[in-house]
Amino acid sequence: MTLTFLERRPVIAIAGLACETSTFSPARTDAPAFHPRRGPEVIAEYPFLNASTALGSAAEWHGALIGHALPGGMVIRDAFEELASEILQRLEVILRKGPLDGLWFDIHGAMRVEGIDDVEAELLQRVRSVIGPDVIVSASMDLHGNVSKNLVHQTDLITCYRMAPHEDELETKERACQNLVDILKRGPGRAVRPFKAWVPVPILLPGEQTSTRIEPAKSLYGLIPGVTKVPGVLDAAIWVGYAWADEPRNHAVVVVTGWDAQPVSENAERLAHYFWDCHEEFKFVAPTGSLMECIDIALASPSRPFFISDSGDNPTAGGAGDVTWSLRRILSRPEFQNPSGPVVIYASIPGPGAIDRIVQAGVDAVVTVTAGAEVDHVHAGPVTLTGRVHAIKGGDRDAVVEAVLKVGSVFVILTKLRKPYHHEKDFTELKLSPRSADIVFVKIGYLEPELFDMAADWRLALTPGGVDQDLPRLGHQRIHRPMWPFDRTFPQAPDLHAHLIAPSNEPLLS
Template sequence: MSQRPVIAIAGLACETSTFTPARTLGGAFHPRRGGEVIEKYAFLHHGTRLANVADWKGALIGHALPGGVVVRADFEQFSTEILERLAGMVALNPIDGLWYDIHGAMCVEGMEDVEAELLRRIRTVIGPDALVSASMDLHGNVSRELAHQTDLITCYRMAPHEDELETKERACRNLVNVLALRPDTWRGNRPLKAWVPIPILLPGEQTSTRNEPAKSLYSLVPKIEAMDDVLDAAIWVGYAWADEPRNHAVVMVTGWNKATIARGAERLASLFWRVHTDFHFVAPTGSFSECIDNALASSNRPFFISDSGDNPTAGGSGDVTFGLNQLLKRPEFRKGSDPSVIYASIPGPQAINIIIKAGVGAIVTITAGAQVDNLHSGPITMTGRVHAIRYGDRNAEIEAVLQVGSVFTIVTKLRKPYHHESDFIGLGLSPRTTDIVIVKIGYLEPELFDMAAEWMLGLTPGGVDQDLQRLGHHRILRPMWPFDKTFHRAPDLTPQLIPFSNEDLEMLQE
């Protein structure tokens, strides 16, 4: 390979719950094509080391807000376009490598193990010789097939995911380093891969790396990575709100020496299993009503409450009205002078139209929510004063605030997560000076975490219910912690050496 290697970029990312009636459409992926892909990632911009050592070519990537199962026709349209764009590249020059930019927890109507299937299709275009490096969310899933189709693979080491860009850059750096290792003979020099499935499936709200035991578990990852002959080490917690056999924890270590990568993978997997009973929720928990009671009794302000069962960034529909219904029934918030509350948020496209027509300051009656998920509570009707209207949000498109008594409810045209102080400030709200802030979220993202004087995790119903047993998984492998509390024998955590991507994969049960 006398010239710079040609590396294509492709992938689709969406964390999808199979326990919500919501569906994810193609538009939610906000696809980027060609040069738009390079523009997204500063570490690939002109003048950077990675840009200098390889010829990066964007095919298509799409990152959707987590939600329900992806509509099959929309996925197939993206898949076809990715293959066509890659074929156009191959017609000009062979593709030496592919950065596979995915999440790892996407489900599509009528399909299984979607990320592995998409990569299988991609390999029919780029060929078996191309080296593939995947970057993933630690809440993704790594089946044996996905481990086989990739040559390098890594994931975030922090939850919340403050190392997202660092992880993606590492995936690209590992790829160019391997491609450059033996410029003329690298095709016979693929990394070895050790894979360990672990019978654990926990939500992120019990496995945040802010807290033990995940903090110590993930602190071991860079130590394994630093071992001689190791390229990368990674731990996937897996995605708890989908019901597929691939949904469970996984450890992978890649490198150049079988014994070394197996030893590293076994250390990580053994520690994970050793502490599996030590994982607990990252904050005090309670029913929604109990959280409100605690917030009213506390003097700490602002008091944050996570309405966790409908968290849109975990895959919830975002339009469950259970929490908001309970909140507005409370007599403590009937008057404007009562303790102030922000509730974020509830979608209602028709409600937004009424609010826009009336304008800021008007008194309106609207009905919102439960258009997608009405399993736990129906649409909610509210009469209040329009506090603010804002246009142009990437996800919500249009946002408004309706004040009902002392409760300021954010109403959106389309669902949106509220993770940043600016999300509130732009709507004329001040979360720092509000008594109680209720957000559809699981663990608090960094800005909200730093802002909260006190915080409780509300165990509310929805498509990402924290009470996993309440959801009804039927297809995950068993036994599986915490679904099964008794294991008649310790799990076999012997690392499996996965064949190279250009070799056949023996079909073994995970």
């Protein structure tokens, strides 16, 4: 007996590629960097889709392919084509087994591929060519992603994180899936599509000025739960956008989704106006300064450990991770040249050749190695280090091999491939104790939760690199102007009227 749509569990596929991509970094991202997951591996990535959970049992979930790369440089075109083609092939296999009702599009939103603008919309357009126009698509994104009108037009449900740092990542992805299941319970195809109100906002700020830990972002994002409780509204989302790429789609966006056009549009505009009204109030999440100013403050402070963000080369924002500009200056400080000086940890600098030499020499050996600037040599050349090998560790997902070289009083972490250092175990597994260090340098922007809780005090050093916090000096050419903070005066107030897309996915109001 054939079950009707409402009698059977909906069938939902999962696909997506994610890579936060700086167009100001000379680095390139290849296919293996996405660590692709296929079929059952996809389902296993998300604990909320376990068959024992209510959501996992509410639908028949099929993994096509997902790939999440560490943020970095431009994605090589052939790499994208390879992965995108496999997604389409795997969706075709799923479709051959029976009808497909929904698709969860798991993306970041700030990926840049050689020769393709708005690549997430391009990927979804290709996916639509396989799954057809009637499959309901729910997208989940990073709030630092970019939402073009084309992308929101092709999705039916779209949401993003509400916290920066992204402590609600899994919660957001679960919400995207739950919304999709709930909407499919209403019936098949186009008949159940909600309204979407899209409002572009001419603001493009780095995450370090829009953290939800502080005002005004804290209050801005604090409005979202109230909006979602408005009758006729299903979801509300605010994107800050991605500041380190130069594309026309790079700017802030508000999207509200729901069943009643009027509250959907009105609340989208209300959020957009609140965002714009406080645009001059966004400040850095921590006190800032030049690298040397931050070091001087740290040395004079009694607070320990004192963290300093080497923000311009942050690999979790898209930096190459091998800029040596800061490390060179740290090692030149006379305070750190004596082995008994202040205990300093520096995380980190890639050097494949240096790692090979260190591994060959072994722990406690004194070696001279050269590292860094193999990818980004615009800001400084390679750095040569002579020191004692403190620790060696293999098997890391990102770094592959890590080593610690003590140079003077500085414990320099070297890696075979770049790696972000966000967790205490990242240090302790290398026989380092960040809690008892005097100063800890990390290539990061705002401190991730574990580091933030650990730091007695911290500063954000405004250092150069592919994700420079001083946005105007990067040289954007393709973003829409005027745009805050690139432009400090606007000839007229921005147009913050909602672009409403009707349930048919045809533009209702442009």
